Amino acid sequence: MIEKMDQIFVSLLHWLISFLPAFLQPFVGVVICVAVIVCLYPALFALAVLLERKGLGRMQNRYGPNRVGPFGILQPIADGVKSLTKEDIVPLSADAVVHFLAPVVLVVAVFMGFAVLPMGRNMVLVDMDAGLLFYFAMSATTELSVFMAGWSSRNKYSLLGAMRAVAQMISYEVPLLMSSVAVVMITGSLSLTKIVAAQDSYTGIFPHWYIFTPWGFAGFVMYAIATTAETNRSPFDLPEGESELVAGYHTEYSGFKFALFFLGEYVAMFSISGLGTTLFLGGWSAPFSFLTWVPSWIWFFSKIMLSICVFIWVRGTLPRLRQDQLMNFAWKFVLPMTLLNLFVAALWHFLGEGWQRWVFCSAILVVAYVAMGLVEMRSDHFGPRKYRYAE
Amino acid sequence: MSVVFYILAAMTIAGGLAAMLLKNTVHCALAVTVAFSGLAFLFLELDAQFAGFAQILVYVGAVAILVVFAILLTRGSETPKDSVYSKNWLAGLVIAAGVFAVLGWAVLQSAAVLPHETATPTVTVLDIGNALMTRYVLPLEIVALLLTVAMIGAVIVALHEKTEAQ
Numbered sequence: 001m002i003e004k005m006d007q008i009f010v011s012l013l014h015w016l017i018s019f020l021p022a023f024l025q026p027f028v029g030v031v032i033c034v035a036v037i038v039c040l041y042p043a044l045f046a047l048a049v050l051l052e053r054k055g056l057g058r059m060q061n062r063y064g065p066n067r068v069g070p071f072g073i074l075q076p077i078a079d080g081v082k083s084l085t086k087e088d089i090v091p092l093s094a095d096a097v098v099h100f101l102a103p104v105v106l107v108v109a110v111f112m113g114f115a116v117l118p119m120g121r122n123m124v125l126v127d128m129d130a131g132l133l134f135y136f137a138m139s140a141t142t143e144l145s146v147f148m149a150g151w152s153s154r155n156k157y158s159l160l161g162a163m164r165a166v167a168q169m170i171s172y173e174v175p176l177l178m179s180s181v182a183v184v185m186i187t188g189s190l191s192l193t194k195i196v197a198a199q200d201s202y203t204g205i206f207p208h209w210y211i212f213t214p215w216g217f218a219g220f221v222m223y224a225i226a227t228t229a230e231t232n233r234s235p236f237d238l239p240e241g242e243s244e245l246v247a248g249y250h251t252e253y254s255g256f257k258f259a260l261f262f263l264g265e266y267v268a269m270f271s272i273s274g275l276g277t278t279l280f281l282g283g284w285s286a287p288f289s290f291l292t293w294v295p296s297w298i299w300f301f302s303k304i305m306l307s308i309c310v311f312i313w314v315r316g317t318l319p320r321l322r323q324d325q326l327m328n329f330a331w332k333f334v335l336p337m338t339l340l341n342l343f344v345a346a347l348w349h350f351l352g353e354g355w356q357r358w359v360f361c362s363a364i365l366v367v368a369y370v371a372m373g374l375v376e377m378r379s380d381h382f383g384p385r386k387y388r389y390a391e
Numbered sequence: 392m393s394v395v396f397y398i399l400a401a402m403t404i405a406g407g408l409a410a411m412l413l414k415n416t417v418h419c420a421l422a423v424t425v426a427f428s429g430l431a432f433l434f435l436e437l438d439a440q441f442a443g444f445a446q447i448l449v450y451v452g453a454v455a456i457l458v459v460f461a462i463l464l465t466r467g468s469e470t471p472k473d474s475v476y477s478k479n480w481l482a483g484l485v486i487a488a489g490v491f492a493v494l495g496w497a498v499l500q501s502a503a504v505l506p507h508e509t510a511t512p513t514v515t516v517l518d519i520g521n522a523l524m525t526r527y528v529l530p531l532e533i534v535a536l537l538l539t540v541a542m543i544g545a546v547i548v549a550l551h552e553k554t555e556a557q
Contacts, residue, residue, distance in 0.1 A: 095415075095417075095418075098417075098418070098421065128440065129440060129515055129516060130440045130441050130444055130516050133440075133441065133444040133445065133448065133516075134440075134444050136444075136448055137444045137445075137447035137448040137451075137452065138447075140447065140448050140451060140452025140453070141447065141451055141452065143452065143456055144424065144451065144452075144455060144456065144459075147456065147459055148421070151417060151459075151463070159463075163460075163463065166456060166460070170453070170456060173452075188517075189516075189517075190516050
């Protein structure tokens with residue numbers, strides 16, 4: 001019975017395609033899976049938008065939306081109807097083709113990332129040998145769409161926002177990849193299903209998730225920072241900060257194209273949280289060994305929603321980072337810490353089992369964190385501010 | 392020579408031609424990105440997973456953005472007033488044909504020299520990693536050194552401009 005609930009979607013798919021002749025079965029199976037992904041994640045996006053507005057509202061001591069339906073539950077439907085019926089304004093001097101293609105490229109690249117995420121036991125769309133590399137290749141393509149949006153609008157604010165966003169995204173892509181490389185190093189494979197399978201065992205009641213190791217915890221923290229910056233979320237949302245740049249690179253988009261950008265941003269958040277849970281939080285495995293009777297896909301989606309709640313929480317709590325502070329943080333603090341994390345992960349592997357490796361690895365990471373914080377992030381320029389103007 | 396190969400080859404060649412023929416420089420940069428992704432799909436069609444995804448990650452994700460930034464930060468994004476085509480296009484065509492002939496001859500010669508492979512070898516990322524760490528470790532370290540030198544050079548060039556401005 002437990003296995004039946006766990007594999008219910010897989011058996012449903014097999015039952016559906018059993019009505020077809022054998023040569024059609026793979027194609028229709030893939031099409032059904034893709035259709036499910038394309039319908040499911042926008043539905044989760046609607047839920048996340050509602051959670052964000054209500055959650056941010058409560059954190060800022062106000063109600064969120066509460067007019068449309070009880071407690072504002074139907075607000076996403078109202079938002080959807082509004083964005084579909086708004087007039088689609090394209091500036092006269094805008095580059096029409098590129099302006100049209102930018103949200104399309106974003107949404108396509110973001111949805112491609114879901115092809116390699118294991119959403120439950122045996123529930124991967126494509127089980128690739130180099131799955132992690134495919135995921136990062138797709139997320140590298142989203143930066144191009146941000147630039148396309150900003151440049152094609154022929155608007156100084158959009159261009160500035162796009163350049164800031166692209167600079168931020170490429171700076172934080174390096175810590176993102178480097179913190180995942182530690183996981184790959186310990187697991188020995190780039191395949192996401194193997195990474196989840198390596199975390200699916202228990203000592204006593206505690207799981208072997210990578211976040212419960214010193215290098216895994218440091219790696220997860222740096223991965224979380226890098227993903228917040230990659231998806232342009234607060235506190236790294238200078239490119240789209242309303243008080244700074246109108247709306248950054250999607251200033252000139254209205255109606256459904258803006259909804260597509262919004263959808264792309266939130267679905268990218270889901271996708272990258274999904275990757276984070278796969279790499280560090282054990283993917284679809286249960287947190288305690290006595291909870292393995294709960295279906296695996298419930299654990300995966302619960303972990304993703306928990307990550308989204310943490311994103312919303314951080315947005316409501318921390319102030320925005322300035323562009324140079326952001327870049328300083330990436331190159332001078334997070335990147336050296338990820339390189340040190342690689343070394344610590346290797347040390348963990350070669351010291352073998354026992355209490356020594358816990359002590360040494362934690363000690364190295366804590367000392368490095370404190371030392372780098374004291375040395376790199378101090379500001380001894382407490383004089384009159386020096387300005388540097390563009391030539 | 393399957394249908395997929397022809398479609399991908401058409402996409403790559405169309406991207407390259409568009410990169411050459413279009414007037415707006417940013418459009419040319421986006422067209423060359425299409426050519427890069429066509430090449431990546433060709434790698435994937437040959438079952439070289441690592442090469443294909445690394446091509447997307449490096450070329451589309453980094454090199455295309457670099458090209459686009461270079462166009463933006465210089466004056467290249469204004470449409471040129473005079474013609475895009477150069478005056479000595481015939482000489483250029485002859486030279487390009489000569490280079491293509493030499494490359495094609497070299498590739499066809501090497502295909503005759505190689506032993507006849509019965510099955511395509513499946514190369515996993517594990518094999519690539521092993522080869523990089525054992526047989527090709529010297530080229531790997533030289534490439535790393537080259538990249539470090541390039542980064543330091545970029546920082547020095549930018550730093551020099553800052554002290555000049557003050």
